[in-house]
Amino acid sequence: MxxxxxxxxxxxxxxxxxxxxxxxxxxxxxxxxxKLTGLxxxxxxxxxxxxxxxxxxIKAVLNAIYNDGNPDATPVAMAMEHDFDTCRPEESxxxxxxxxxxxxxxxxxxxxxxxxxxxxxxxxxxxxxLLEHSRANV
Numbered sequence: 001m002x003x004x005x006x007x008x009x010x011x012x013x014x015x016x017x018x019x020x021x022x023x024x025x026x027x028x029x030x031x032x033x034x035k036l037t038g039l040x041x042x043x044x045x046x047x048x049x050x051x052x053x054x055x056x057x058i059k060a061v062l063n064a065i066y067n068d069g070n071p072d073a074t075p076v077a078m079a080m081e082h083d084f085d086t087c088r089p090e091e092s093x094x095x096x097x098x099x100x101x102x103x104x105x106x107x108x109x110x111x112x113x114x115x116x117x118x119x120x121x122x123x124x125x126x127x128x129x130l131l132e133h134s135r136a137n138v
Contacts, residue, residue: 007096007121008089010129011110015120017042020049020077027076028057040109040120041080048109048117050080086111089118093133097126 060079110119
């Protein structure tokens with residue numbers, strides 16, 4: 001087996017995403033159904049515009065409940081984080097891993113030269129690639 005060195009070799013292609021205009025409840029259902037800790041949020045052009053984590057959802061649902069709101073009527077855009085990292089498929093696993101450590105962001109949207117989503121890489125994907133790389137050296 002060859003040593004994984006680029007994000008392309010460890011990213012998840014066709015990641016599960018959610019539209020910024022979707023109801024928050026739909027995002028929660030996806031997180032639970034697919035046992036995910038977060039989703040890449042996409043805009044009307046299919047480009048990443050944020051991320052949504054389990055904790056973001058908990059906070060938004062609690063806010064809705066305690067403010068006499070309706071979690072069913074809360075759009076993802078109101079709960080998502082706008083500060084998110086992206087990377088490119090050709091980037092080094094080590095560079096992206098270091099950025100994840102520095103920013104404490106566990107997932108990156110993987111985008112092409114036009115900013116379109118082509119995948120997602122998580123800290124678990126990076127950890128697998130680093131272990132595979134170290135095993136290939138033994």
